[in-house]
Amino acid sequence: MRTQAVKLSPGNVGNAPSPRAPGTRAWSLDGLGWVPWLAPAVLLLGVFSYLPILVEAGLSLFAADGFSPLRFVGLANFREAFTNADLWTALANNGWYALATVTGKTCLSLLLAVLLHGPLRGRALFRSLFFMPVVLSFVAIGVLWTLIFNYNYGAMNATLAIVGLGDWRRDWLGTPETALPAVIAVDLWKWTGFHVVIYLAGLQSIPPELHEAAALDGANAFQRFWRITVPLLKPFTAVNVLLSSLGAFSVFDLIYVMTQGGPVKATNVAMIEVYLQAFQFNQFGYAAALSVIMLGLIAALSGALLWTFGRQPSGRAA
Amino acid sequence: MRSSGRSGANLPDVQLKSSTASSAIPLGRKAPATRSLRRPIATAVRYCVLLIAALAVVYPFFLMTAGSLKSDSGFMADPVGWARPAHPENYRLAWQEARIPRFTGNSLVVAAGTVLLTLGTASTAAFALSRGRFPGRKAVYLAFVLLLTIPVQIYIIPLYVIVVRARLADNLLGLILPYTAGNLPLAVFLFKTYFDQLPVELLDAARMDGCGRLMTFWRVVLPLSRPILATVTIFTFVQAWNEFFLALVFIHNPDLQTLPLGLQAFFVNQFETRFPQLFATLVLSIGPVLAVYLVLQRQFIAGLTAGAVKG
Numbered sequence: 095m096r097t098q099a100v101k102l103s104p105g106n107v108g109n110a111p112s113p114r115a116p117g118t119r120a121w122s123l124d125g126l127g128w129v130p131w132l133a134p135a136v137l138l139l140g141v142f143s144y145l146p147i148l149v150e151a152g153l154s155l156f157a158a159d160g161f162s163p164l165r166f167v168g169l170a171n172f173r174e175a176f177t178n179a180d181l182w183t184a185l186a187n188n189g190w191y192a193l194a195t196v197t198g199k200t201c202l203s204l205l206l207a208v209l210l211h212g213p214l215r216g217r218a219l220f221r222s223l224f225f226m227p228v229v230l231s232f233v234a235i236g237v238l239w240t241l242i243f244n245y246n247y248g249a250m251n252a253t254l255a256i257v258g259l260g261d262w263r264r265d266w267l268g269t270p271e272t273a274l275p276a277v278i279a280v281d282l283w284k285w286t287g288f289h290v291v292i293y294l295a296g297l298q299s300i301p302p303e304l305h306e307a308a309a310l311d312g313a314n315a316f317q318r319f320w321r322i323t324v325p326l327l328k329p330f331t332a333v334n335v336l337l338s339s340l341g342a343f344s345v346f347d348l349i350y351v352m353t354q355g356g357p358v359k360a361t362n363v364a365m366i367e368v369y370l371q372a373f374q375f376n377q378f379g380y381a382a383a384l385s386v387i388m389l390g391l392i393a394a395l396s397g398a399l400l401w402t403f404g405r406q407p408s409g410r411a412a
Numbered sequence: 413m414r415s416s417g418r419s420g421a422n423l424p425d426v427q428l429k430s431s432t433a434s435s436a437i438p439l440g441r442k443a444p445a446t447r448s449l450r451r452p453i454a455t456a457v458r459y460c461v462l463l464i465a466a467l468a469v470v471y472p473f474f475l476m477t478a479g480s481l482k483s484d485s486g487f488m489a490d491p492v493g494w495a496r497p498a499h500p501e502n503y504r505l506a507w508q509e510a511r512i513p514r515f516t517g518n519s520l521v522v523a524a525g526t527v528l529l530t531l532g533t534a535s536t537a538a539f540a541l542s543r544g545r546f547p548g549r550k551a552v553y554l555a556f557v558l559l560l561t562i563p564v565q566i567y568i569i570p571l572y573v574i575v576v577r578a579r580l581a582d583n584l585l586g587l588i589l590p591y592t593a594g595n596l597p598l599a600v601f602l603f604k605t606y607f608d609q610l611p612v613e614l615l616d617a618a619r620m621d622g623c624g625r626l627m628t629f630w631r632v633v634l635p636l637s638r639p640i641l642a643t644v645t646i647f648t649f650v651q652a653w654n655e656f657f658l659a660l661v662f663i664h665n666p667d668l669q670t671l672p673l674g675l676q677a678f679f680v681n682q683f684e685t686r687f688p689q690l691f692a693t694l695v696l697s698i699g700p701v702l703a704v705y706l707v708l709q710r711q712f713i714a715g716l717t718a719g720a721v722k723g
Contacts (some may be wrong), residue, residue, distance in 0.1 A: 135537035142593030149570035231654035
C-alpha cells in the first residue's frame with residue numbers, strides 16, 4: 095500500500111518524506127477550505143437571483159415610480175392588479191397560449207418521435223432539421239415570421255392566393271382573432287423539434303421486448319401504443335409539459351417582436367404587461383406586484399406538475 | 413397463430429440486438445408475416461408525414477434566403493419564388509446599415525464571457541458540493557436547484573435596479589453577470605450530477621497522495637469531464653447569444669447592442685419598406701449560428717436537451 099501511494103504521486107518520488115499520512119497531508123473534506131470554491135457561484139446567485147426576488151417581494155408593497163421616494167402602500171398594488179381587467183386579459187392570453195402550445199407541442203412531437211423511432215433512412219437528417227429552429231433566437235424567428243405574415247408582401251397571403259384560397263388572406267398579426275393563434279403557431283414551429291428529441295430519448299428507453307411480447311400476445315399497434323408506449327413515456331411527457339407550460343407563462347420576446355401585445359391587447363401577456371408597466375409607465379411597484387403574482391403562479395405550476403407526474407426519471411435531488 | 417412461430421423464431425435475434433448498445437429496434441421489422449404487406453404502405457405514410465413536417469420547418473428558411481436575393485420590386489412582384497436574377501447587393505447594404513459586425517462582436521463578447529464565468533463558477537461550486545462533507549451543503553445545493561424553473565424575467569425590475577446601482581447598465585458586464593446567475597442552477601445541477609458519478613476511489617487516491625483540492629480538480633476531475641463541459645458550454649452560449657429581454661432593458665447605447673437587440677431595432681425602423689434587405693440582415697445574423705449548428709448537430713442537440721433529459 096505504501097509503495098503504491100508513493101508511486102502515484104510524482105512529487106514524492108525523490109525525497110519521500112511522509113508518504114500517505116491521513117489527516118496530515120490529505121485535505122479534509124469538511125473544512126472551511128471549500129469556501130473559496132463555493133463563494134463565486136453563491137455570490138452571483140445571491141446578488142443576481144435571490145436578492146432581486148426578495149427586493150421584488152418588498153417593492154410590490156410600495157408605490158415606486160423611479161423618481162419620487164418610495165411610499166408604502168401595503169397590498170394596494172395587488173388589489174389594483176386583481177381588479178384591473180388588463181391583468182385578467184393577460185392571464186387569459188397566457189392561459190390560452192399555454193393550453194395551445196402545451197397540447198400542440200406534446201401531441202405533435204409525440205407523433206413525429208414515434209414516426210422517427212426505429213430504423214429509417216434519413217432519420218438523423220430529420221431530427222437535425224426539426225431541431226434547427228431551437229438554436230435560433232425568438233427575435234430572429236419573430237422577425238422572419240412577421241415578414242411572412244405581412245398583409246401586403248407576406249408569403250402566407252401570397253401562398254394562399256396561389257393555391258386559390260385568396261379569400262382567406264388577411265392581416266394575420268393585425269387582426270385580434272388571428273394574432274394570438276399566429277404567434278402560437280410560430281412558438282410551435284420553433285419548439286416542437288426540441289420535444290421530439292426528448293420523446294425520442296424516451297422511446298429509446300423502452301425495452302423492445304415489451305412490444306415484442308405484446309405483439310406475440312396479439313396486441314395490435316394501437317393497443318401497444320396506448321398500453322406500453324404512452325405509460326412508459328410518462329416521465330418524458332412530464333418534462334415536455336413542464337417546460338412548455340413554463341415557456342408559455344413567461345413568453346415575452348416573440349410577442350414583443352411580432353405584435354407588442356396588440357392589436358387591442360389581443361396578444362397582451364403577463365410579461366408584456368410587466369414590461370410596459372415598469373419601463374414605459376414607470377409603475378415599478380405595481381409591476382413588481384404583477385411579477386410576484388407570476389412568480390407564485392410559475393412556482394405553483396412547476397410544483398403541481400412535478401407532483402402530479404411523480405418522481406422524475408433520474409431522480410433529481412431537489 | 414401461424415405467424416407466432418415465425419416471430420418466435422425471430423426473437424433470439426431481437427434480444428441479441430437489444431443487448432448491444434443500440435436500442436433502436438425496428439417495430440415493423442419484427443411484425444408477424446401477415447403484416448408484411450402493410451409495411452411498405454406504413455413506411456410511405458411515415459415518410460409522407462415526416463416530409464411535410466420537414467418542409468414546414470425548412471420553407472421559412474427558403475423564403476428568407478430567396479427573399480434576401482431579390483430586388484425590392486422583384487420581391488413585391490413575387491414574394492414566394494426563387495430569386496432570378498440574384499441581387500447579392502442586399503447583403504452589402506445589410507452588412508453596413510444593420511451594423512451586423514458590431515452586434516455580432518458584442519454578442520460574442522457577452523456569450524464568451526457568460527460561458528467562461530459559468531463554467532468556472534459552476535464547476536468549482538459543484539465540485540465542492542459533490543466532494544465536500546461540510547455542514548449546510550445540502551441547503552446550498554437546494555438553493556441552486558430551487559431556481560431551476562424560475563425564469564430570470566420574473567425578477568427583471570429589482571434586477572434592473574441592482575444593475576443600475578452597480579453602474580452596470582449600458583455595460584456588457586451588466587449582461588454577463590445576470591446571464592451567468594441565470595445559467596448557474598442548471599449548470600451546477602448538471603456538473604454535480606456528473607461529478608457524483610466519478611469513481612470516488614480515484615479522487616480519494618489523489619487526496620491521500622497529497623494532491624490538493626485544486627490539483628485534484630484540475631488534473632483529475634476536469635480531464636474526465638469533457639462531455640459535461642461541452643454540454644454546459646453549449647446551452648450557456650445559446651442562451652447568452654439569443655437573450656433579448658434583459659438586453660432590451662439594460663442596454664440603451666446603440667454601440668453596445670447585442671445581435672437580437674440590434675436586429676429588433678433595425679427591424680422596427682425598416683419595417684414595411686425594404687423586405688429583401690431585412691431578409692439579408694436575417695441571413696447574416698442567423699447564418700453563423702446555423703453553420704455552427706450544422707457542423708456540431710449532435711453536441712448541440714445533446715447540450716440543449718441535457719437539462720430536460722436529466723432533470
